[in-house]
Structures are given as structure tokens and as C-alpha cells.
Amino acid sequence: MAVHHAACDGAISTRFLHAWAAAGTGAVAPLPPVIDRTLIKDATGLYDVFLKAMPSADEMEHVKVLDDKLLATFTLSKEDIQRVKDVVASEAAQRGAAPPRCSSLVATFGFMWSCHQRAKDDAGSTGGDPTYLLFPVDHRSRMKPPVPEEYLGNCVGIATHAAPMDQLAAAGASGLFVACTAVAAAIDEAVRGIGSPETVALWMHRVREAGVAGMWTVAGSPRFRVYEVDFGFGRPAKVEIVSVARTGAMAAAEGRSSRGGIEVGISLPAAGMQRFQKCFQDAIDWLHHQ
Numbered sequence: 057m058a059v060h061h062a063a064c065d066g067a068i069s070t071r072f073l074h075a076w077a078a079a080g081t082g083a084v085a086p087l088p089p090v091i092d093r094t095l096i097k098d099a100t101g102l103y104d105v106f107l108k109a110m111p112s113a114d115e116m117e118h119v120k121v122l123d124d125k126l127l128a129t130f131t132l133s134k135e136d137i138q139r140v141k142d143v144v145a146s147e148a149a150q151r152g153a154a155p156p157r158c159s160s161l162v163a164t165f166g167f168m169w170s171c172h173q174r175a176k177d178d179a180g181s182t183g184g185d186p187t188y189l190l191f192p193v194d195h196r197s198r199m200k201p202p203v204p205e206e207y208l209g210n211c212v213g214i215a216t217h218a219a220p221m222d223q224l225a226a227a228g229a230s231g232l233f234v235a236c237t238a239v240a241a242a243i244d245e246a247v248r249g250i251g252s253p254e255t256v257a258l259w260m261h262r263v264r265e266a267g268v269a270g271m272w273t274v275a276g277s278p279r280f281r282v283y284e285v286d287f288g289f290g291r292p293a294k295v296e297i298v299s300v301a302r303t304g305a306m307a308a309a310e311g312r313s314s315r316g317g318i319e320v321g322i323s324l325p326a327a328g329m330q331r332f333q334k335c336f337q338d339a340i341d342w343l344h345h346q
Contacts, residue, residue: 065210067194070280081288089208096203096211100253105260125301126329129294130168130336133317137163139343140232147233156240161308164318165189165274166236168306171339172272172322173225175331186218188266189239191274193246200250213250216262217242218269228342275300278310278318296321 059069071086078085132140140163148155156162169189192212196203203211219238224231249255275297276282282295297307301323311317324332 061210064208065192065194065212066276066280067196067205067212068208070282070285071206073285074281077285077287081286087206090204090206091208093209095207096199096209100256102256105256124326125323126326127296127298127301127321127323128329128333129296129319129321131311131313131317131319132164132167133311133315134160136167136340136343137318139346140164140167140236143229143343143346144233144236147229151233156237157244158236158240160318161278162236162239162243164278164308164320165191165239165306166232167339168320168322168336169219169239169272170224170226170231170235171332171335172306173221174227174231174335175324175328177221177225184220184222186265186269187221187224188216188218188262188269188271189235189242189274190214190216190263190266190271191242192277193243194277194279195247195250198247198250213246213255214259214263215242215246216266216271217245218265227339273303273305274308275303275305276308278308280309282309283312 057069057073059066068089071089075085075088077083137160141158141160144158144163144166145155158166173187193215194211195213196205196207196211199211217238219234223234224238226234245255245258283291285292292312294312295309297305299305300307300321304323307321309319309321311319322329322332
């Protein structure tokens with residue numbers, strides 16, 4: 057299925073898949089979509105702000121998919137995620153710092169981001185310059201008044217934060233702490249003062265900075281429950297967001313097994329994928345020996 061983000065965000069597009077699957081199997085369908093743009097109060101003129109900031113068709117860079125790009129899926133089990141949380145809390149205590157709010161999503165994004173940067177460092181991209189992680193945050197429940205979960209459209213904000221490349225790429229507890237702290241800070245800033253002029257200005261400033269410094273983006277979410285979409289043929293054996301082959305983003309979903317966890321898909325050239333696989337496995341092995 058292909059979805060244009062001008063129509064709706066990932067939360068509602070996967071909700072459509074759940075409704076379609078329910079119709080095909082005779083199961084109880086989710087509530088119908090709410091199609092009412094007046095539910096979104098644009099008091100600060102966000103539409104015009106983002107419209108003016110959009111690059112023209114001539115300015116947009118058309119990214120080509122390299123022939124040797126590979127798609128691979130990596131899974132962090134519930135136990136792995138808990139180990140990341142424990143390591144981050146322990147590192148915070150050793151530093152005498154307040155521990156970041158390390159949810160399962162924060163732990164997963166932080167772990168993968170650190171591994172991704174370490175794989176890039178192995179290719180000679182080390183340094184103390186900042187690099188960014190950018191991912192969407194659903195604001196339906198955070199709006200005032202809240203917007204129904206069934207709202208058909210876009211109701212997401214931008215969460216992004218920087219970390220120094222060399223600190224992010226550090227192996228062990230140090231890199232995980234830096235990564236998870238930055239991810240948690242990104243979420244805290246994204247949900248604070250939604251729609252206010254200050255928040256909008258911060259969004260625009262961070263995105264411009266990220267565009268210059270370099271960023272890794274995220275597509276999908278473990279909350280979408282893509283492995284529960286059953287059209288009558290059983291649960292999907294594998295779900296992939298194929299656009300990551302073009303964008304280079306990290307694709308996130310819930311773990312496909314009954315044991316839970318979070319599944320992450322990435323796309324890299326062959327040499328980069330080999331480096332990433334090693335960094336990922338080394339980090340998992342290190343976690344299991346703590």
C-alpha cells in the first residue's frame with residue numbers, strides 16, 4: 057500500500073488497513089474515521105509557516121536508490137530493551153545526572169542510533185560535530201481539546217534532538233546514555249507547548265539545523281500493530297516499509313513474535329550493512345554480559 061502524507065499520517069493509514077482486514081474476515085471493525093478538518097485549530101498559522109518553508113520542485117533533491125542497497129530487519133527483544141533501560145539508569149547514577157525518561161521507544165531508538173553512528177564512524181565519519189535523530193510524534197491526545205484517534209488527516213509534530221557524533225558512537229554505556237538522553241529530550245520538547253509560536257519556531261530551527269548537520273529519520277511506529285493486520289490468510293510473515301530504501305530512514309514496528317519487543321528495518325549499501333550488523337551484534341552481546 058502506498059500513502060501520500062498530504063492525505064494522512066501513519067496512524068490513520070494503518071487504521072485503514074485494520075478496517076480493511078476486518079471487513080475481509082468479518083471481524084469487528086474499528087470505529088469509522090472522523091473527517092473534520094475544523095477539529096484542528098491552527099491558531100498560529102502553521103499551514104502558512106510550513107507552506108513557505110517548503111522547497112520548490114526545482115529545489116528538491118530527488119534521491120536515487122543505489123543498486124547495492126540492502127534492506128535488513130533487526131529486533132530488540134523485551135529483555136534487550138530492559139537491559140538498555142538499566143544500563144542508561146546506571147550510567148546516569150555514575151555521572152550524577154538525572155536519568156532520562158527511558159521508555160521502550162526511547163531505549164530502542166537510542167540503541168539503534170548509537171549503533172548506526174558507530175557503523176558510520178567505522179567508515180571514517182568520526183568527529184564531535186552534532187548529528188540529529190528526527191521522528192514524528194502523534195499529537196491527537198495532546199491537543200486541547202483532544203482530537204479523536206479516528207481523525208483522518210495529519211496530526212503529528214516533529215521530535216528532533218542532536219548528539220555529538222563521537223559521543224553518540226561510543227561503545228557501551230556511554231554511547232547509549234548520550235543517545236537515549238537526546239531521544240528523551242526530543243520527545244519532551246515536542247510535546248511541550250504544542251502549537252505555540254515558541255514550539256513552532258523551535259521545530260523550524262531544529263529542522264534547518266538537522267538539514268545542514270545531517271540526520272537520521274524514523275518511519276512507522278510500534279503502536280501501529282502492523283502484525284495484527286490479518287486479511288484472512290493469517291498474520292503477516294514480514295512487514296516492511298519499502299520507502300526506507302530511498303530515504304535511508306529507520307522503520308519501526310512491534311516485534312512480530314508473541315514474545316514482544318520492537319522490530320527495526322534499515323537500508324544501507326552492502327559495506328555499510330556489514331558494518332552495522334557487526335556493531336548491532338557487538339552491542340547486543342555486550343548487553344547480555346552486563
